[in-house]
Amino acid sequence: MTFITGETSSRTIMLAPVRTLSIEMGTCPILSVQPTRGLVDEKFQIVVMSLLPNQEVTLHSIHQSEDKDVWEAFGHYKSDEHGTVTVAKDESLGGTYEGTEPMGLLWSMRPVPGSRSGLRLRKRDILTPMVVHISVYDGHLNQGFNQKTALATSVTERWYMAPGVxxxxxxxxxxxxxxxxxxxxxxxxxxxxxxxxxxxxxxxxxxxxxxxxxxxxxxxxxxxxxxxxxxxxxxxxxxxxxxxxxxxxxxxxxxxxxxxxxxxxxxxxxxxxxxxxxxxxxxxxxxxxxxxxxxxxxxxxxxxxxxxxxxxxxxxxxxxxxxxxxxxxxxxxxxxxxxxxxxxxxxxxxxxxxxxxxxxxxxxxxxxxxxxxxxxxxxxxxxxxxxxxxxxxxxxxxxxxxxxxxxxxxxxxxxxxxxxxxxxxxxxxxxxxxxxxxxxxxxxxxxxxxxxxx
Incomplete structure (x- = not known):
């Protein structure tokens, strides 16, 4: 079980544990984020499978900056008749972005509530990646993600430097x-x-x-x-x-x-x-x-x-x-x-x-x-x-x-x-x-x- 912590104001933000939670009859949702390692200008593909048909879920991204500030974004989705959400073709019905937005979980990121004001997210150490944890939660959530258990979580690395540079x-x-x-x-x-x-x-x-x-x-x-x-x-x-x-x-x-x-x-x-x-x-x-x-x-x-x-x-x-x-x-x-x-x-x-x-x-x-x-x-x-x-x-x-x-x-x-x-x-x-x-x-x-x- 892995956690990320970061200070914002006087409180600690905790990412939900990296594990899956069975939702019904032993089924385990599967969250795929591909590529798990890519350049920052490369699109990723996010798919959630093994949900219930027409299940309401929230996809949530979280990143702790080099300044120890915590940034997040989230979108509300409903699975299809096969219990699948495909971010590249399905619409976000609410959250920090709406519509069919394959990269909305990155470009709509904002500081979590309680953060310092006037922040700007910039990469200083380009020898390390920007690490983003992406999770799926049951229901349409707007807050309290650190108090919920994710159905599934995946980690992706976003790099400014390709190998060999x-x-x-x-x-x-x-x-x-x-x-x-x-x-x-x-x-x-x-x-x-x-x-x-x-x-x-x-x-x-x-x-x-x-x-x-x-x-x-x-x-x-x-x-x-x-x-x-x-x-x-x-x-x-x-x-x-x-x-x-x-x-x-x-x-x-x-x-x-x-x-x-x-x-x-x-x-x-x-x-x-x-x-x-x-x-x-x-x-x-x-x-x-x-x-x-x-x-x-x-x-x-x-x-x-x-x-x-x-x-x-x-x-x-x-x-x-x-x-x-x-x-x-x-x-x-x-x-x-x-x-x-x-x-x-x-x-x-x-x-x-x-x-x-x-x-x-x-x-x-x-x-x-x-x-x-x-x-x-x-x-x-x-x-x-x-x-x-x-x-x-x-x-x-x-x-x-x-x-x-x-x-x-x-x-x-x-x-x-x-x-x-x-x-x-x-x-x-x-x-x-x-x-x-x-x-x-x-x-x-x-x-x-x-x-x-x-």
Whole structure:
């Protein structure tokens, strides 16, 4: 009998014992979750068999994060005439998600009642899997799962790193980051991976990119007390790009940049102006061209601080930051000159982004590139009712979370926006299209990409 415990507030959450419970006449329900070990962007198949016909059951997922917070999701189902529930084709009638949602037990996860506020679920140690316990309970339950005995339980591991992927610490020429290399001798196309203004070293997207055949360098460029923003300017990103490009396992003439939020502003600036960074393509998620990073990041933040009066706070005391760079300036000297860009660009935007005005920025970029004659290089994906944090698929949706505002070094609750189901769809669709875009422009064809599997 196995238990998982985790502290939330002052109480302990306990997962129901990993055993089965006979429901009638000695029958034992069977819960199958396949694969039991897979990449985080891989769908699993959940089937419950040997139930009573038309039996009401609840499927429940639970995960204890590296911060010891407990997350859960659940759906209400009714078995068919054979006593079977097949999540891929049967509808959830209620719970944290509804409808036919094969991955709802992941993307609708939320902190259990009594948890700390403003949480965000992020994987820090990508050398270990995200372990999710999935259980089936008799009846339609909404709470008290730790006080019930499950009919059956299964455990699944979700990995960001496929077997054989190498993780290499980069501490070279002042550059800090982590390089992930696909299995085998290579060489592989390279991706310089930039996260946003939250700072720190975020590795999980690069690990997943390497699992799909791209050598990816997760770059650290905002770190309190270590990597000073006064020292980080265009030369830092150019040095990082060259370190990746010069790795013997990287195809130096098949390079890309990928940025999220503030990382997109850096990406667009480098691609437009740098004489060193000449990628074959770039991807910008939830970003804007209205924040040129043409000086040290410290000075960029000082410029942004001049507009702090535009920040709004809603009735829940959540910070809305999108007005910081609105209206989109008409003066071309106040924006990145995207007309200079000579490689394909994929913009991934959310229709309900409350952090950056990405839709307005994309419209302005289209006009600028049309006038410059390079509009054909731009592809724009816009997802209505999605929020700012468009991450790899099946990541839970976070409408608002705790955040350190870099400009002011102040802890706030940031409103990111979005609604859970459309945001989940956006993440799944965008990730598939991002991989296809990178494969198209970095490999000879989308079919030649090497994809490592578990």
């Amino acid at each position: 190498q993780r290499v610490d980069i501490r070279e020429k002042g550059v800090r980051g982590t390089l992930f290399l696909p299995p085998g001798p290579g060489p592989y196309p390279g991706v310089l991976d930039l996260w946003g203004g939250g700072g720190g070293l975020v590795e999980y997207r690069s690990a997943l990119l390497a699992s799909h055949g791209f050598a990816s360098l997760a770059l650290e460029y905002l770190t309190p007390d270590e990597l000073k923003t006064t020292d980080v300017d265009s030369s830092y990103f150019e040095e990082a790009y060259q370190i990746l490009q010069n790795n013997p396992k990287v195809q130096r003439n098949r390079m890309a940049m990928l940025g999220l939020s503030f990382g997109s502003a850096i990406t667009l600036t480098m691609v437009a102006y740098s004489k060193v960074i000449k990628p074959q393509c770039c991807v910008c998620i939830s970003g804007s061209h209205v924040v040129p990073v043409d000086k040290s990041i410290f000075k960029v933040f000082e410029e942004i601080k001049k507009n702090m009066s535009k920040i709004r706070v809603n009735k829940d005391n959540h910070v809305i930051q999108r007005d910081l760079i609105l209206p989109i300036p008409s003066d071309p000297t106040l924006k990145i000159d995207v007309g200079r860009i000579k490689c394909p660009v994929l913009l991934v935007n959310a229709g309900d982004d409350q952090n950056w005005p990405t839709v307005e920025s994309a419209e302005d970029m289209e006009m600028m590139m049309e006038m410059a004659g390079n509009r054909h290089l731009l592809e724009v994906l816009t997802y209505p009712d999605a929020g700012h944090l468009i991450e790899p698929p099946y990541t839970p949706h976070f409408r608002s979370t705790n955040f350190i505002l870099q400009e002011m070094k102040e802890k706030i609750v940031m409103l990111w926006g979005g609604q859970t189901k459309p945001h989940a769809y956006a993440q799944e669709d965008a990730w598939e299209k991002i991989l296809s875009f990178l494969q198209k422009h970095l490999y000879f064809s989308s079919n030649s990409a090497v994809k490592a599997k578990l």
